Amino acid sequence: MTVTEPARAGPPPTVETVRGPVPVTELGRVFMHEHVFVLNEEIRQNYAADWDEEEQVGAAADKLSALARRGVATIADPTVVGIGRNIPRIQRVAARTGINIIVATGLYIYNDLPLYFRYRGPDSGIDGHDPMTDLFAADITEGIAGTGVKAAFLKCCIEEEGLTPGVERAMRAVARAHVITGAPVMVHTHPASQSGLEAMRVLGEEGADLSRVLMAHSGDTDDLDYLTRLADAGCLLGMDRFGLDILFPFERRVAAVAALAARGYADRMVVSHDASCHIDWFPAGLIGVFAPNWHLGHLLDEVLPALRERSVSEQQIEEMLVANPRRYFSPAGAGPAT
Numbered sequence: 580m581t582v583t584e585p586a587r588a589g590p591p592p593t594v595e596t597v598r599g600p601v602p603v604t605e606l607g608r609v610f611m612h613e614h615v616f617v618l619n620e621e622i623r624q625n626y627a628a629d630w631d632e633e634e635q636v637g638a639a640a641d642k643l644s645a646l647a648r649r650g651v652a653t654i655a656d657p658t659v660v661g662i663g664r665n666i667p668r669i670q671r672v673a674a675r676t677g678i679n680i681i682v683a684t685g686l687y688i689y690n691d692l693p694l695y696f697r698y699r700g701p702d703s704g705i706d707g708h709d710p711m712t713d714l715f716a717a718d719i720t721e722g723i724a725g726t727g728v729k730a731a732f733l734k735c736c737i738e739e740e741g742l743t744p745g746v747e748r749a750m751r752a753v754a755r756a757h758v759i760t761g762a763p764v765m766v767h768t769h770p771a772s773q774s775g776l777e778a779m780r781v782l783g784e785e786g787a788d789l790s791r792v793l794m795a796h797s798g799d800t801d802d803l804d805y806l807t808r809l810a811d812a813g814c815l816l817g818m819d820r821f822g823l824d825i826l827f828p829f830e831r832r833v834a835a836v837a838a839l840a841a842r843g844y845a846d847r848m849v850v851s852h853d854a855s856c857h858i859d860w861f862p863a864g865l866i867g868v869f870a871p872n873w874h875l876g877h878l879l880d881e882v883l884p885a886l887r888e889r890s891v892s893e894q895q896i897e898e899m900l901v902a903n904p905r906r907y908f909s910p911a912g913a914g915p916a917t
């Protein structure tokens with residue numbers, strides 16, 4: 580006999596943030612891909628004489644507080660090792676702003692592994708086991724570097740360089756940590772080379788749940804065949820570089836989201852900027868010249884109005900900003916958290 584049980588009513592699941600667990604129902608509007616700081620830490624320590632820690636922490640908190648005042652309650656920050664992850668610094672920012680900051684674990688590389696991991700590899704380990712898997716999993720289950728802050732998602736990259744041996748090892752370690760912990764995955768992809776498909780294959784081989792995989796930077800293309808292949812496999816599409824019009828123009832970014840929404844894919848997209856409160860990749864003032872719209876206010880000021888003009892409904896916008904992030908950060912099989 581089959582007994583159909585009523586949906587289990589209990590407290591909503593929680594997601595770890597820098598200030599501790601938050602019910603997923605309280606995440607509100609989420610920008611799913613923004614960075615507080617992107618830094619070359621070793622260069623900063625040696626050469627950035629103009630770095631003022633106190634000033635930078637304060638400026639970042641001010642930018643995030645301004646975003647919170649405009650109704651965005653949460654950002655997901657995929658700054659992992661490779662682009663300057665420093666959780667104590669993020670804790671100082673979080674202490675000065677009400678916005679929720681969700682942090683990640685994983686590795687940001689386009690080519691080779693850091694030498695630290697090169698000689699601590701599956702070839703040198705027992706049973707071909709990769710020590711990165713355990714480090715990433717522990718960031719999720721135990722916390723990061725003694726801070727008590729737990730990562731809530733995993734990050735890896737596959738750029739134009741493709742599946743290099745280093746990229747593959749990092750991706751498989753991320754996939755295994757995902758299988759062990761259940762935490763969702765974000766992949767930095769390069770749509771021009773359709774690298775999301777290769778990521779999907781590798782993650783699938785490792786037994787990843789593709790409905791818990793976000794293909795970041797999918798908005799850098801309007802190739803709907805490519806995008807719907809990822810979405811039909813269950814992946815979330817990160818339409819997450821609004822403002823980087825130099826990489827792909829505003830009109831085409833907006834049109835791609837509108838076209839996908841019209842085809843029923845609003846439940847497969849999230850929107851964001853991939854902006855940073857501070858990034859050291861560019862000389863001071865240059866971003867304002869090459870990407871003047873690449874800041875945290877662009878979505879609210881220009882993108883959402885443009886989507887509404889193209890018949891994207893309020894409900895679809897709320898799906899992309901609220902429901903999809905909530906689902907992504909809910910444990911698999913948790914059911915709809917309302």
Ligand SMILES: [Zn+2]
Pocket residue numbers: 612614657853
């Ligand atoms: Zn990013």
